[in-house]
Amino acid sequence: MKFGVITLVGLMAAAGLFGTLGSRAADPAKEEARDAILMRAKLAAAQQTLEGIMYGDFELIERGARQLHDIDEWRSAKRDAVYDHYSAEFRRLSEKLIRLANDKNAEGAFYTYQHLTSTCVTCHEYVRDVTPTTKRAELNRIPLGGGDGLILPLSAGR
Ligand code: HEC
Numbered sequence: 001m002k003f004g005v006i007t008l009v010g011l012m013a014a015a016g017l018f019g020t021l022g023s024r025a026a027d028p029a030k031e032e033a034r035d036a037i038l039m040r041a042k043l044a045a046a047q048q049t050l051e052g053i054m055y056g057d058f059e060l061i062e063r064g065a066r067q068l069h070d071i072d073e074w075r076s077a078k079r080d081a082v083y084d085h086y087s088a089e090f091r092r093l094s095e096k097l098i099r100l101a102n103d104k105n106a107e108g109a110f111y112t113y114q115h116l117t118s119t120c121v122t123c124h125e126y127v128r129d130v131t132p133t134t135k136r137a138e139l140n141r142i143p144l145g146g147g148d149g150l151i152l153p154l155s156a157g158r
Pocket of ligand 1: 037040042046083090121127
């Protein structure tokens, strides 16, 4: 467990090196590397939370959930409305988990943990599978009727 905490602190310190936390880094490559480090920290915090659930250690659950919440707030870029929805849901569930840990509600904490981790998966699915298609549609779009008029995405590239 000590190792997990040290790793998490190390990862978060490393993420800080890639730019001021909470602000948008200028260089997209740096931004991506920083986000990857933050995501590794998320994985470590999720593991810590699970460990708390397994041992009935509510303090550990609360610490893990708080880290999950705060790490999510540090992401560098707002992506789009759907991404923001997953992110908001993720933070809402981590706040709920903190409350349930405070109430020493083991069953509720486990249920919310499961729900929280399914948000990890649905957001990843969205980022991997949906965003590239959206980007491709944007590349192929043509203006109709000129000027600032209606724009339709074309799927000819698929
Ligand atoms: C709101 C969206 C969102 C949520 C929720 C989310 N992630 Fe991610 N995750 C991303 C994106 C975007 C990437 C890929 C880009 C990157 O690495 O920053 C990613 C990448 C990752 C990676 C790979 C990092 C690497 O090495 O490149 C891990 C591990 C990860 N996430 C873990 C988690 C875990 C664990 C959770 C839940 C506890 C979670 N994520 C929740 C958006 C999300």
